[in-house]
Amino acid sequence: MKAWRLNAPNTLELTDMESQPVGDDCVKIKLKYSAVSESDIMLYSGKIPIDAPLVLGRQGIGMVTEVGKNVKNVSRGDIVAIRPFSACGCCQMCASGRMSDCDNLAVYGQSADGFLRDFAVVNANDIYKLPDRLDKKSALLLEHVDMAISAINALKLERGEHILINGASYLGIILAQLALSYQAVPIVVDIDKERLAVAEKYVYYVLDFSEVDVRKRVMTITGGRMSETVVHIPQCGLPLNQALLLAARNGRVAITGWENTAELSGINVEPILNRQLTVTGINGSNNNFPSAINMLVNKTVQVDFDKMPEVNFANVDQVFKSYNGTGHKFILSRIVMD
Numbered sequence: 521m522k523a524w525r526l527n528a529p530n531t532l533e534l535t536d537m538e539s540q541p542v543g544d545d546c547v548k549i550k551l552k553y554s555a556v557s558e559s560d561i562m563l564y565s566g567k568i569p570i571d572a573p574l575v576l577g578r579q580g581i582g583m584v585t586e587v588g589k590n591v592k593n594v595s596r597g598d599i600v601a602i603r604p605f606s607a608c609g610c611c612q613m614c615a616s617g618r619m620s621d622c623d624n625l626a627v628y629g630q631s632a633d634g635f636l637r638d639f640a641v642v643n644a645n646d647i648y649k650l651p652d653r654l655d656k657k658s659a660l661l662l663e664h665v666d667m668a669i670s671a672i673n674a675l676k677l678e679r680g681e682h683i684l685i686n687g688a689s690y691l692g693i694i695l696a697q698l699a700l701s702y703q704a705v706p707i708v709v710d711i712d713k714e715r716l717a718v719a720e721k722y723v724y725y726v727l728d729f730s731e732v733d734v735r736k737r738v739m740t741i742t743g744g745r746m747s748e749t750v751v752h753i754p755q756c757g758l759p760l761n762q763a764l765l766l767a768a769r770n771g772r773v774a775i776t777g778w779e780n781t782a783e784l785s786g787i788n789v790e791p792i793l794n795r796q797l798t799v800t801g802i803n804g805s806n807n808n809f810p811s812a813i814n815m816l817v818n819k820t821v822q823v824d825f826d827k828m829p830e831v832n833f834a835n836v837d838q839v840f841k842s843y844n845g846t847g848h849k850f851i852l853s854r855i856v857m858d
């Protein structure tokens with residue numbers, strides 16, 4: 521089994537690892553796609569501490585090649601997506617169906633070996649069969665769609681309401697599309713021209729923070745009320761304080777991201793008090809993979825982002841080395857196995 525293993529910060533090695541036995545409740549998967557995302561880069565650079573050695577790669581799409589004797593949900597040859605976390609199935613949280621809040625949660629590519637490797641053995645509970653008509657590459661963004669669903673649910677977004685999305689990352693653009701399916705009105709704000717250009721393909725109200733008086737524009741769009749709901753995406757590097765000032769009185773605010781990847785220091789809590797805002801955190805995947813798969817299949821959400829870099833498995837190290845830490849562009853790269 522070949523794997524890109526992180527031995528210490530900034531030290532990635534393509535190594536041969538012993539193949540794992542397939543337990544009764546497990547499946548063996550030949551990986552087809554993985555990704556290098558924000559959190560992988562933070563782990564690589566040592567900004568998020570880990571127990572090395574560790575195989576990075578939070579997202580995994582592949583074909584089932586072996587099935588444990590208790591496994592009923594998939595068969596050999598099925599193409600599946602692997603959920604980025606693995607729940608124990610035994611604790612109180614798991615028993616109440618809140619697997620993503622499991623007390624003994626393992627996160628692939630972070631606290632357990634991830635999917636920058638050719639084969640992986642995982643618990644059958646962690647995989648979802650992908651329908652034939654779904655473009656398999658798009659499934660790499662299932663966790664983004666999952667998070668967008670969580671954010672919309674947490675905000676209790678209603679038809680006709682505005683949703684101010686502070687950051688036109690993939691997550692921001694997915695959120696905007698989902699909001700449209702709720703007949704809400706997304707307003708996407710960013711400062712990065714490249715991200716703004718992508719957002720314009722999917723969303724009507726796209727505001728460039730560097731060129732327009734965003735507060736004034738939001739006031740006009742919302743008829744003076746400001747936005748009933750706000751989602752802040754820290755990875756985009758825009759100030760949260762600005763987003764809070766765009767919320768309506770009694771507004772609902774969600775901060776979305778992956779753990780430890782957000783820079784959220786220096787928050788001004790004044791608008792939270794003055795406007796009586798409700799603030800919620802949404803962190804990573806939250807058990808919405810089945811709904812997320814449906815949304816990709818029926819094209820409620822489209823993730824045909826043509827600018828996503830595609831890199832062969834053999835060149836994974838170059839993706840990490842080329843990231844210089846200064847950009848706030850789209851930093852998700854699709855990794856293709858052969």
Ligand SMILES: [Zn+2]
Nearest residue numbers: 608611614622
């Ligand atoms: Zn558990």
